Amino acid sequence: MTAHRRLSAFLIAAFLTVPLSVSAQSPATDLRPVLVQGAMQLEIEKLAGRLADVKVERVGGWTFWSGTLDGYPVVVSKTLKGVANAAAATVLAVERHRPIAIINQGTAGGHDPSLRLYDIVLGTSSVSLGAFKSRYRPAGAGSNPLDWKVLDLMASEGSAGNDPNEHNVARFPGDVGLMAAALSVKQAYKRGRVVEGVIGSSDIWHEELDLIARFRAEFGTSAEDMETASAAQIAKLSKVPFLGVRVVSDNITNGDPYDRKTGEACQDYVYQVVKAYIATLKR
Ligand code: SAH
Numbered sequence: 307m308t309a310h311r312r313l314s315a316f317l318i319a320a321f322l323t324v325p326l327s328v329s330a331q332s333p334a335t336d337l338r339p340v341l342v343q344g345a346m347q348l349e350i351e352k353l354a355g356r357l358a359d360v361k362v363e364r365v366g367g368w369t370f371w372s373g374t375l376d377g378y379p380v381v382v383s384k385t386l387k388g389v390a391n392a393a394a395a396t397v398l399a400v401e402r403h404r405p406i407a408i409i410n411q412g413t414a415g416g417h418d419p420s421l422r423l424y425d426i427v428l429g430t431s432s433v434s435l436g437a438f439k440s441r442y443r444p445a446g447a448g449s450n451p452l453d454w455k456v457l458d459l460m461a462s463e464g465s466a467g468n469d470p471n472e473h474n475v476a477r478f479p480g481d482v483g484l485m486a487a488a489l490s491v492k493q494a495y496k497r498g499r500v501v502e503g504v505i506g507s508s509d510i511w512h513e514e515l516d517l518i519a520r521f522r523a524e525f526g527t528s529a530e531d532m533e534t535a536s537a538a539q540i541a542k543l544s545k546v547p548f549l550g551v552r553v554v555s556d557n558i559t560n561g562d563p564y565d566r567k568t569g570e571a572c573q574d575y576v577y578q579v580v581k582a583y584i585a586t587l588k589r
Contacts, residue, residue, distance in 0.1 A: 337589070339372070339379035340580055341405035343395065344573075345387045345533050348566055349412035352573040354382040365402075368395045372403070375577075378584040381405065385533060388509045389436060392533035396540040407484055407547045407583065410537040411576045413569050414505065414529040415512070416557030417522050421529065423562045424498035424571055428488050429505040429550030432535040433525045434459075434476045436508030451517055456524070460539070475525050478538035481547035487583035488549060494578050497571045498554075503528025505550045507535035513558045529554060551576055 344350035350371075354360065357373025357380055364370075368391075371382040381403050385395035392410070399405060414427065421427070438454035458476040485502075492500040506527040512518050521527045534550035541548035553572035556564035 337379050337587075338404050338406035339381045340375075340583060341381045341383060341399050341403060341408045342576060342580060343383045343385050343392070343399075343408065343410045343533070343537060344412045344569075345385050345392065346412065346569070347384065348569040349573065350382050350384050352570055353577060356577060357382065363402075365398055367391075368398060370399065370403070376581055376584055378587065378589070380580060380584075385410075385537070388532050389434075389507060389536035390509075393536045393540050396537045396544075400540070400544045400546060405546055406587065407481065407549075408537065408541050409484065409549050409551055409576060409579065410534050411551040411572055412531065412533070412553070413555035413566075413572065414531040414534075414552035416529050416554045416559055416562065417506070417518050417527045418503070418529070419557070419559040421501070421554045421557055422498060422560070423554055423557070423565050424568055425554045426495065426498060426500045426572065426575055427503040427505060427529045427550075427552045427554070428485060428500065429480045429534060429538075429552070430485070430502045431477050431479045432505040432507060432538045432550050433478075433527065434508065434535045434539075435506040435512075435521060435525075435527075435530060436510065437476060451514075452520055476535070476539065477525075478535060478542050478548070480549045483586065484547055484549035484579075484583060487586060488551060488579045491575070491578040491582050495571075495575045497575075500575070501528070505534045505552055506530045507532055515559065518559060551579065 354371040360371050360373035369384045383399050385392040437457040437459050440454050456475050458474050460476050504526045529552050538548050553568045555568040
């Protein structure tokens, strides 16, 4: 190689590497984003539309909108419905975006008859309503979920069902810092009340009042959905602060019928929560 060629090769290498290393060191890219999840389009599109400088990323069936809010990075994620989809979307987001905190939000069915449509439940904790061991019944004896034993699939490595430690509900606490941010903007929400409570999740939409009464008595549930506890489980295993925020879209315990517009109201409130939380973060 001539001296001239060596110089050209060096310049090309320098040109290719310098911009990359500069951008990797820029403080904006080091900030870990706040992740906001919702299962359905009607639960995320308003929030995604409010981000600045948005980039859309599709991974399999999941969609992520990465942008900024008040100059801080925020990722909005459409998890799709149900516990498996929500868990998978949470793992993808943790791996790809390293979120500093996760808010799972959207619609829910009331378990507490005093909760009306548009009221919002902030999850002090969330519980799985999908893990039980049924008691033996012979053929022809029917089924009774009221006597099923609760299973905590996180409790031990022993056989699910035979370990006495497993007969507690799997419970995932809401993060104190996220809860404080949510409570700080409570007064700004005019569509209903904002209360603290337990959110229960499974792939089942419950309308049997005796079973709902059981969940309420045993686990203290205020509302049910199909995602919060599963995203919370992944957040806990990944050591990421988490909060569930759910608007009552229907309540079989007092007859309030499903209203899809509640999903928009929840996003308006969560927008304020994210702004309040971002204001507490170091830049
Ligand atoms: N009627 C809606 C169905 C929503 S399916 C439609 O036609 O699209 C359930 C979704 O709404 C889940 O993502 C769940 O988190 C939430 N949800 C609202 N009310 C619920 C309830 N009573 N039980 C379980 N999930 C509920």
